[in-house]
Amino acid sequence: MEYPNIGVIGAGTIGTEVAQSLAQAGHLVVLVDIETEILDRARCDIGKNLKYASLFDAKVRETSHADILSRIDFTTDYRRMAEVGLVVDNSTESWPIKEAVFRQLDRTCPPDCILAANTSAISITRLAGTTQRPDRVIGVHFMNPVFRKAVVEVVKGWHTSDATVEAVRCFLGGLGKRAIVANDMPGFVSNRVLMLAINEAIFVVQDRVATPADVDEIFVKCLAHEMGPLATADLIGLDTVLLTLDVLYESYRDGKFRACPLLRQMVDAGLHGRKSGKGFFDYSGQRGLRWT
Template identity: 45%
Template sequence: MIIKNIAIIGAGVMGQGVSYQFAKYNYNITLIDIADSALENARKNIRNIERLDKMLHKSTSNVNVLDKITFTSDLSTLSTADFIIENITENITLKETLYQKIKAHIADHALLAVNTSAVSITRLASFLKHPQNVMGIHFMNPVHLKPTVEVIKGYHTTSETIDATQELLQAVNMTGVVVNDMPGFISNRVLMLTVNEAVFALQDGVAGAADIDKIFRECFGHKMGPLETADLIGLDTILYTLHVLLSSYNDTKFRPAPLLTKMVDAGLHGRKSGEGFYKYN
């Protein structure tokens, strides 16, 4: 399958990162969001990602990334896409509403990837006309610095869809690890337990946030500790994912720490809000 045109739905942090990564490798990108302010913010942030990537990480791409990206709120532009990546909030109701709107615009040959860390690919695929063309890709943040992703195979996902997805990822210097569709897949099924237990340890006064993270960095060689990771991901996202896992598995091991819920209620969402377990300028 030849893929030239990629549509990305959702212009938040992940949508910006995914847009940059594929545009850098000369794909035609359509970035779609319902809010003009989100699109304008995405334009500014993608320009900054490109500047820093070239300055700090020595990107050798000679592509002017913004020349490859069309910013729009028009869902009908999906009709020209060979590959669609959906990045909206991880809320099954919101996603179902979106899929009901977009299914009439998606070309029969187009593949759709759900950029998700927990939501069922099989369930989302059932909302579309061609569930065999749907798979999950769990990108990590920041996308251009995290070259390995989970590729999630739903119940109806064909091997042809997985193969085409793997070829596309390889074309942008990324690697996909194929996993089956279970809530949380591998990364978040394990990571959320670790983060949540670290919050419980902080809540119980076993150690402070800095010392908890230091143990993971210096004893286990992790680049970031669990609470630093939570701030990067977003505490609101962590909490929502835990709720999804708790509901999906009906297992109390996924119950969110009360401190995590309190912090989210207080608007302490991590780096994106300026404060989480740490403060950011």
């Protein structure tokens, strides 16, 4: 295994799923976050995820969940990044936060370590410019839920070397995932398009054209989408959707990326989607989704 030790920054929803996937593939993982409480929640969530996955996946069912968890070191100590060969950063979609994280990683990680940004929209070239290793900075956009996605959007920055792209392609192949390589522009392919659809769907609800349930049913039943745009937003996290739209608006200065006022209001109200129990739909009951 080319990268036996891998660092993961951020123990939120996506970072936790990335750490779990890596541990299941046999990697030793150093999962770093700034708060012990967040790390404790991540450990609990991975245990629950493994139990749930074992209902559908015989391989997970036959593997010791304790062994998988033992491969993950949950820590607040960035100095542990000095031991890894590749880092996947999942920190908050905010330039000041990402900038600070990448400067810290560049100081701490070995010189040949690849720094992979799991970012929704922030420019990989801009992130690389904060380091002394721009050829080893790359975008690796895992999407939620990580264990169900067979493809990963890989983003090549201005200075990202072909060797780094190939190394990451092989690394993802070891996880059973295929890389699709895109060039670097904010939002890349997926979120440059997806966020527009989500944002416009929220405008449709704000303008009382249709309820969230009806909006999503049209996409699922008429357009054969696996999930409607509003349920997708709830899954991503409405706070993350808002941060991503703000990054896109700042990057392109194009009004089409202006976040819907209803989205901003819901985030202010703490309605962040699945992770808060309520967003465009209510996830707290046993009867399925309900418009709040």
